[in-house]
Amino acid sequence: QVQLVESGGGLVETGGSLRLSCTASGIIFSFNTLGWYRQAPGKQRELVARITSGGMTTYADAVKGRFTISRDNAKNTVYLQMNSLKPEDSAVYYCNRADDRRWIWGQGTQVTVSS
Numbered sequence: 001q002v003q004l005v006e007s008g009g010g011l012v013e014t015g016g017s018l019r020l021s022c023t024a025s026g027i028i029f030s031f032n033t034l035g036w037y038r039q040a041p042g043k044q045r046e047l048v049a050r051i052t053s054g055g056m057t058t059y060a061d062a063v064k065g066r067f068t069i070s071r072d073n074a075k076n077t078v079y080l081q082m083n084s085l086k087p088e089d090s091a092v093y094y095c096n097r098a099d100d101r102r103w104i105w106g107q108g109t110q111v112t113v114s115s
Helices: none
Strands: 003-007 010-013 018-025 034-039 046-051 057-059 067-072 077-082 091-097 109-114
Touching (some): 003 091, 018 091, 018 109, 046 077, 057 067
Antiparallel strands (some): 003 018, 018 077, 034 046, 046 057, 091 109
């Protein structure tokens, strides 16, 4: 069974940076398209960044130019570098597949951006 473990969240001030990590166990994910999602209180979970097996990336408009997704297949890990953080980026961040299927969600990592 696939297990996803996200880490790297925390409390930062507006304009700060964080680097999130997500490591998968139980599967070799090098062939999968992966994504970072976030869910703020009272809102639906949304996809903010996506990376294909070949390394092509796409971003939601809200984070374009500020967030960078990357992957290290040797470590079964996907990263999200978040710069110029804004209070509206505050949410629980999750990683998962970003194609037509999802693995069981991990616990996520909380990101809080103070104004």
